[in-house]
Amino acid sequence: MPRLRRPLVAWLAGAGSLALVVTATPAVAQPRPDLPAYSAQLDRAQPGDAAFLSAPECSEEPRELPVNEFTDHRELGIELDRIESASGGAVDVEQVGRSNRGRELWSARVGTGPKAVLLTSEIHGNEKTGTDAIVDLLDWVGTSDSAKAKRWREELTIVAIPKMNPDGAELDRRGNDMTWNEVTARHPQLRNSPQAWNYYTDARQGDDYAATPGFDTNRDYHPDLGYVPRAEDFPGSSADTGWYITPEAQTVRDVYRGLTAEFGKVDTYVDLHHQGACYVMPDDPDEFVTLSISGRFVDDPATTPGYEQYADYDLDYSKKLNVAVNNALQSAANNRPLFGNVTLYPQDTNLPGTGLGAFALNGSGAVLFEVRGQTQTLGQQYRAVLTRSVYIGLDGMLSAIASGRVDQLDPAAYDAIPPRGPNIGDASAARGTTLER
Numbered sequence: 111m112p113r114l115r116r117p118l119v120a121w122l123a124g125a126g127s128l129a130l131v132v133t134a135t136p137a138v139a140q141p142r143p144d145l146p147a148y149s150a151q152l153d154r155a156q157p158g159d160a161a162f163l164s165a166p167e168c169s170e171e172p173r174e175l176p177v178n179e180f181t182d183h184r185e186l187g188i189e190l191d192r193i194e195s196a197s198g199g200a201v202d203v204e205q206v207g208r209s210n211r212g213r214e215l216w217s218a219r220v221g222t223g224p225k226a227v228l229l230t231s232e233i234h235g236n237e238k239t240g241t242d243a244i245v246d247l248l249d250w251v252g253t254s255d256s257a258k259a260k261r262w263r264e265e266l267t268i269v270a271i272p273k274m275n276p277d278g279a280e281l282d283r284r285g286n287d288m289t290w291n292e293v294t295a296r297h298p299q300l301r302n303s304p305q306a307w308n309y310y311t312d313a314r315q316g317d318d319y320a321a322t323p324g325f326d327t328n329r330d331y332h333p334d335l336g337y338v339p340r341a342e343d344f345p346g347s348s349a350d351t352g353w354y355i356t357p358e359a360q361t362v363r364d365v366y367r368g369l370t371a372e373f374g375k376v377d378t379y380v381d382l383h384h385q386g387a388c389y390v391m392p393d394d395p396d397e398f399v400t401l402s403i404s405g406r407f408v409d410d411p412a413t414t415p416g417y418e419q420y421a422d423y424d425l426d427y428s429k430k431l432n433v434a435v436n437n438a439l440q441s442a443a444n445n446r447p448l449f450g451n452v453t454l455y456p457q458d459t460n461l462p463g464t465g466l467g468a469f470a471l472n473g474s475g476a477v478l479f480e481v482r483g484q485t486q487t488l489g490q491q492y493r494a495v496l497t498r499s500v501y502i503g504l505d506g507m508l509s510a511i512a513s514g515r516v517d518q519l520d521p522a523a524y525d526a527i528p529p530r531g532p533n534i535g536d537a538s539a540a541r542g543t544t545l546e547r
């Protein structure tokens with residue numbers, strides 16, 4: 111049995127103390143000293159890269175590791191407020207919902223262009239680089255006078271919901287913090303139905319869900335954006351649609367639906383995750399995978415019974431977006447080889463209950479980032495460079511959308527991205543279970 115980790119931050123804040131977050135903003139906006147957007151140094155090879163790139167040993171066994179360098183919920187509120195102020199309002203920060211434990215869910219919107227791009231991070235609270243990369247990106251696009259930033263602001267409307275599962279993030283764990291009784295209190299029609307399959311009440315990834323249960327929020331989506339939970343749809347399964355029973359998924363759905371009403375469609379949806387720490391390149395078992403990406407999450411709806419109405423599904427566009435991500439990282443690899451260790455996430459999944467699956471079925475180009483190592487295995491090790499890899503990928507993709515170059519990219523280049531190699535430290539494989547990614 112893995113040792114159970116205790117959350118580093120155990121407080122459950124009420125509305126009163128959360129209000130303090132907003133008022134705690136510094137009067138004068140200061141740039142963050144470690145801001146990767148301004149540091150070319152981060153793109154050049156570093157002394158630690160050799161260790162990253164040579165894989166003598168690696169373990170997926172959960173451990174207690176520090177994560178304090180990542181942006182936590184309180185710091186995120188301060189950072190977003192600072193960026194809104196420093197950008198002179200170009201970045202518009204809004205509270206769009208609350209988590210099950212009452213923490214604010216914020217959206218940050220920048221740009222006035224016709225193409226809407228939705229970014230989310232930390233739906234799994236132990237997968238944290240996406241939030242830091244979004245903060246860096248908002249800071250740059252909101253404040254830069256460069257021609258590139260101006261073009262982004264003219265061509266794109268970027269809406270980010272960083273740290274969309276703040277309760278899980280504060281507990282530094284995958285699931286949210288919500289009991290089945292809380293679900294049935296809000297949805298009385300489910301009182302006699304079986305509990306959802308993605309309701310965690312056991313130990314996993316080193317976290318004790320028996321004492322503090324929660325849901326995998328990333329299986330709580332449904333391509334029918336107006337779906338209301340029905341008892342006969344439970345317990346469901348990973349291959350089924352979800353239900354919008356968590357306030358976190360509901361909030362992202364509401365933002366997505368609002369953008370659809372405003373723009374006709376959401377051009378692109380990106381969800382930022384982490385995967386196991388010990389995947390290696392397919393052609394070199396001595397090099398770890400920095401990042402796996404994907405644009406395919408569901409079976410083709412045209413040939414899937416019950417999904418025929420999702421006729422706007424556009425796998426080729428998702429592939430082109432992923433090619434733009436990969437191209438940017440391969441260019442960056444000229445200076446720092448580990449940026450080039452990009453592989454394709456497994457392509458045989460059918461997950462209509464994920465945000466990516468549900469929104470892809472609604473016609474959005476969809477991009478998954480799976481950065482190396484969740485916090486129970488890597489902690490904050492390699493935080494800066496892994497955050498930078500997310501930033502570079504997003505930067506390349508957004509530039510390609512803003513310029514229109516994305517339409518000229520070849521979807522076949524997506525299929526040529528190498529597949530993920532084996533996991534050399536998968537302790538769970540020996541126990542007959544599979545890794546959660």
Ligand SMILES: [Zn+2]
Nearest residue numbers: 234383384547
């Ligand atoms: Zn994840």
